[in-house]
Amino acid sequence: xxQSQLFTKTRKEAPADEVAKNAQLLIRGxxxxxxxxxxxxxxxxxLRVLDKVEDIIRQEMNxxxxxxxxxxxxxxxxxxxxxxxxxxxxxxxxxxxxLKNGGEMGLSFTNEEAYSNILKQYISSYKDLPVYPYDFKSxxxxxxxxxxxxxxxxxxxxxxxYSFSRDEAEHAVFYERMKTAYQNIFNAVGIGxxxxxxxxxxxxxxxxxxxxxxxxxxxxxxxxLDENSGIAVNKEVYNDEVITELGLRKENLVEKKAVExxxxxxxxxxxxxxxxxxxxxxxxxxxxxxxxxYGIGLGRLIGTIVEIxxxxxxxxxxxxxxxFAVHLVDLAAGDNDVSAYAExxxxxxxxxxxxxxxxxxxxxxxxKFADSDLIGIPLRVxxxxxxxLEGKVEVKMRSTGGTTIVEKEKVFELARGCxxxxxxx
Amino acid sequence: xxQSQLFTKTRKEAPADEVAKNAQLLIRGxxxxxxxxxxxxxxxxxLRVLDKVEDIIRQEMNxxxxxxxxxxxxxxxxxxxxxxxxxxxxxxxxxxxxLKNGGEMGLSFTNEEAYSNILKQYISSYKDLPVYPYDFKSxxxxxxxxxxxxxxxxxxxxxxxYSFSRDEAEHAVFYERMKTAYQNIFNAVGIGxxxxxxxxxxxxxxxxxxxxxxxxxxxxxxxxLDENSGIAVNKEVYNDEVITELGLRKENLVEKKAVExxxxxxxxxxxxxxxxxxxxxxxxxxxxxxxxxYGIGLGRLIGTIVEIxxxxxxxxxxxxxxxFAVHLVDLAAGDNDVSAYAExxxxxxxxxxxxxxxxxxxxxxxxKFADSDLIGIPLRVxxxxxxxLEGKVEVKMRSTGGTTIVEKEKVFELARGCxxxxxxx
Numbered sequence: 001x002x003q004s005q006l007f008t009k010t011r012k013e014a015p016a017d018e019v020a021k022n023a024q025l026l027i028r029g030x031x032x033x034x035x036x037x038x039x040x041x042x043x044x045x046x047l048r049v050l051d052k053v054e055d056i057i058r059q060e061m062n063x064x065x066x067x068x069x070x071x072x073x074x075x076x077x078x079x080x081x082x083x084x085x086x087x088x089x090x091x092x093x094x095x096x097x098x099l100k101n102g103g104e105m106g107l108s109f110t111n112e113e114a115y116s117n118i119l120k121q122y123i124s125s126y127k128d129l130p131v132y133p134y135d136f137k138s139x140x141x142x143x144x145x146x147x148x149x150x151x152x153x154x155x156x157x158x159x160x161x162y163s164f165s166r167d168e169a170e171h172a173v174f175y176e177r178m179k180t181a182y183q184n185i186f187n188a189v190g191i192g193x194x195x196x197x198x199x200x201x202x203x204x205x206x207x208x209x210x211x212x213x214x215x216x217x218x219x220x221x222x223x224x225l226d227e228n229s230g231i232a233v234n235k236e237v238y239n240d241e242v243i244t245e246l247g248l249r250k251e252n253l254v255e256k257k258a259v260e261x262x263x264x265x266x267x268x269x270x271x272x273x274x275x276x277x278x279x280x281x282x283x284x285x286x287x288x289x290x291x292x293x294y295g296i297g298l299g300r301l302i303g304t305i306v307e308i309x310x311x312x313x314x315x316x317x318x319x320x321x322x323x324f325a326v327h328l329v330d331l332a333a334g335d336n337d338v339s340a341y342a343e344x345x346x347x348x349x350x351x352x353x354x355x356x357x358x359x360x361x362x363x364x365x366x367x368k369f370a371d372s373d374l375i376g377i378p379l380r381v382x383x384x385x386x387x388x389l390e391g392k393v394e395v396k397m398r399s400t401g402g403t404t405i406v407e408k409e410k411v412f413e414l415a416r417g418c419x420x421x422x423x424x425x
Numbered sequence: 426x427x428q429s430q431l432f433t434k435t436r437k438e439a440p441a442d443e444v445a446k447n448a449q450l451l452i453r454g455x456x457x458x459x460x461x462x463x464x465x466x467x468x469x470x471x472l473r474v475l476d477k478v479e480d481i482i483r484q485e486m487n488x489x490x491x492x493x494x495x496x497x498x499x500x501x502x503x504x505x506x507x508x509x510x511x512x513x514x515x516x517x518x519x520x521x522x523x524l525k526n527g528g529e530m531g532l533s534f535t536n537e538e539a540y541s542n543i544l545k546q547y548i549s550s551y552k553d554l555p556v557y558p559y560d561f562k563s564x565x566x567x568x569x570x571x572x573x574x575x576x577x578x579x580x581x582x583x584x585x586x587y588s589f590s591r592d593e594a595e596h597a598v599f600y601e602r603m604k605t606a607y608q609n610i611f612n613a614v615g616i617g618x619x620x621x622x623x624x625x626x627x628x629x630x631x632x633x634x635x636x637x638x639x640x641x642x643x644x645x646x647x648x649x650l651d652e653n654s655g656i657a658v659n660k661e662v663y664n665d666e667v668i669t670e671l672g673l674r675k676e677n678l679v680e681k682k683a684v685e686x687x688x689x690x691x692x693x694x695x696x697x698x699x700x701x702x703x704x705x706x707x708x709x710x711x712x713x714x715x716x717x718x719y720g721i722g723l724g725r726l727i728g729t730i731v732e733i734x735x736x737x738x739x740x741x742x743x744x745x746x747x748x749f750a751v752h753l754v755d756l757a758a759g760d761n762d763v764s765a766y767a768e769x770x771x772x773x774x775x776x777x778x779x780x781x782x783x784x785x786x787x788x789x790x791x792x793k794f795a796d797s798d799l800i801g802i803p804l805r806v807x808x809x810x811x812x813x814l815e816g817k818v819e820v821k822m823r824s825t826g827g828t829t830i831v832e833k834e835k836v837f838e839l840a841r842g843c844x845x846x847x848x849x850x
Contacts, residue, residue, distance in 0.1 A: 138498055
């Protein structure tokens with residue numbers, strides 16, 4: 001895409017009321033627009049990142065046998081009364097609204113009830129199980145505070161998968177597969193090295209749930225991490241008994257601030273019981289379905305990537321989720337030879353399927369470089385009168401800052417190298 | 426996909442309160458789930474159709490220079506007060522909700538205000554124009570009645586593009602391109618032959634808007650159609666003066682029931698004025714931006730396809746939006762040779778990128794055929810003991826009902842033939 005056709009522009013300053021680094025950088029770079037506290041629109045650059053994160057998650061969900069659907073935002077009172085979660089006194093972060101001709105409806109804040117209600121229609125025999133439906137959708141939570149940018153939205157976009165299994169043994173096998181899928185996702189989006197599986201509070205049906213916590217000072221959670229084993233314990237369940245049970249040693253644990261970028265949870269029959277979600281087993285006996293839930297907030301994940309992978313100049317996108325693979329910057333400044341060369345290279349890169357943002361604007365070199373650092377595309381390719389005379393181009397990796405002069409052909413190789421994840425799209 | 430792993434099942438009956446044919450067939454086929462009147466979830470088969478329709482629309486929007494983004498559902502009072510459309514007395518189909526700590530927010534029922542507000546931040550010079558941002562998102566309208574299935578939802582998924590142009594001349598050129606883009610979309614999804622550009626009421630800035638009306642008895646609109654010219658007039662603006670102005674003759678016009686599957690609208694400065702959305706022209710003079718809006722409801726479009734392309738047995742999907750290209754039905758009934766042959770063909774088709782639903786269930790032939798007719802995949806391939814002995818397969822086109830016995834290789838050719846649109850994905 002030509003940058004002159006991208007309607008967004010970079011900004012020197014974020015809105016004064018925006019205190020979170022992730023939102024400040026994303027707003028300044030033109031990735032998101034703040035509608036109000038905790039509510040952001042995704043501008044073209046931001047949507048490109050969101051789509052890539054979504055595709056990475058989708059691939060992992062499909063690999064474990066997930067089947068995608070899309071549930072409605074509006075939730076009916078009758079369905080939620082089955083689990084006693086309709087009442088605002090029970091769930092304190094509902095957004096509700098009213099039908100013109102009477103009747104209240106809720107806005108999705110989670111999906112257990114909707115899924116249990118739908119699956120109830122289709123599950124009757126052991127042959128119908130297991131199934132692993134999932135959803136990408138907008139979720140709404142009436143949070144009192146919302147100061148963490150896109151890491152804690154009142155409106156946010158998430159993936160939720162629910163597992164419906166015949167028994168605890170079948171559930172346990174899938175649960176382990178999801179641990180691996182989640183690790184794969186956090187590795188793929190570039191924060192695997194900072195993300196730890198963390199024991200957190202469970203519920204009636206399991207002692208622990210598992211959170212994936214990414215270490216950053218911007219986090220709202222505290223975890224106790226054993227860096228050697230890579231195992232962590234959420235502060236909420238941290239005590240001597242738990243430490244012993246998990247085979248950890250207190251002296252090896254370090255307290256860290258972290259963001260919960262994903263969680264997986266064994267639900268047992270908590271939802272299948274109130275929905276009477278049963279199947280007939282091979283002996284004709286009625287049994288309750290065993291459920292699990294597996295969530296990832298995409299905005300929070302993107303916010304965390306920005307918190308971890310950024311410097312004083314801007315964002316440093318991993319290639320897998322970068323809005324473009326190459327930022328082609330021409331310093332033509334009115335020189336037609338330079339523009340023509342840049343256009344030719346832009347067309348060649350695009351024809352090769354290498355996603356390229358071409359800064360074809362009539363602007364000073366310093367401004368173009370500052371914008372490029374802020375937007376954070378992995379590979380920058382600079383075309384100037386000087387490089388043109390040498391018959392070469394200048395390349396710079398955003399992550400290392402190192403600049404080299406290379407043959408034009410080398411750009412294709414470098415771009416592919418830094419674009420391996422998106423290439424699988 | 427193996428049908429045994431698709432958790433949905435066909436149903437003999439739709440819910441008693443569902444009166445619309447489109448929703449009845451889509452619910453019975455397992456495409457959608459009715460959450461409440463006017464609110465539907467998309468089940469796996471339905472999401473596959475929705476994704477294909479979305480891709481067709483996206484391609485056409487990108488071709489005319491559209492740039493995709495995704496605006497938030499939550500709308501702020503301050504923004505909507507600028508156009509005096511916040512008040513429920515002015516707009517009668519808002520859904521609103523409240524923040525826990527005070528303050529009201531609205532749920533998107535359209536996007537003019539959100540777009541004008543965002544673009545206001547980025548447009549300052551004639552160099553910034555024209556721009557054509559667009560959005561796929563969930564839209565919420567507090568309709569008093571909702572009895573047309575997915576053709577009129579209280580929650581629905583739509584595409585809206587807004588054009589921001591320098592002047593009326595530039596706007597007019599784009600507006601004409603959008604007419605063509607819309608025709609392309611309705612042709613691609615298989616209802617072009619029944620869809621007519623229709624003159625409808627304009628507004629302050631244009632005498633007419635243009636609707637795309639698809640002829641069906643399920644429609645809530647009435648149009649007067651000249652079948653020779655393919656021009657229609659919405660009943661709301663139908664009078665002698667308009668007929669003369671459009672060069673039509675009363676005696677050639679036939680009144681028809683129709684569904685508005687898309688509309689395009691010149692907005693002039695209706696929104697740019699209250700948002701003070703101006704740019705400096707080449708002479709340094711401030712001018713208001715000229716806007717246009719271009720909408721398509723994807724649920725309504727799918728509902729209309731089902732109303733038009735269905736028979737007493739079920740849906741007849743056009744290949745471009747069908748959930749799968751091939752429905753492979755094995756009549757193994759326990760015969761391992763037949764199952765093995767079906768599995769081999771399934772793997773070959775899938776490896777070739779031909780989307781195939783394999784009915785591998787242990788069910789009677791009659792049940793399998795009835796389900797296949799209801800789900801409506803374009804090409805059915807039947808494997809039985811009889812065809813296996815002949816070394817051939819039986820194929821049936823859902824649209825014509827004609828059955829023939831062919832060589833296995835012919836299936837690949839037929840599937841590609843009926844899958845040309847999806848192949849471009």
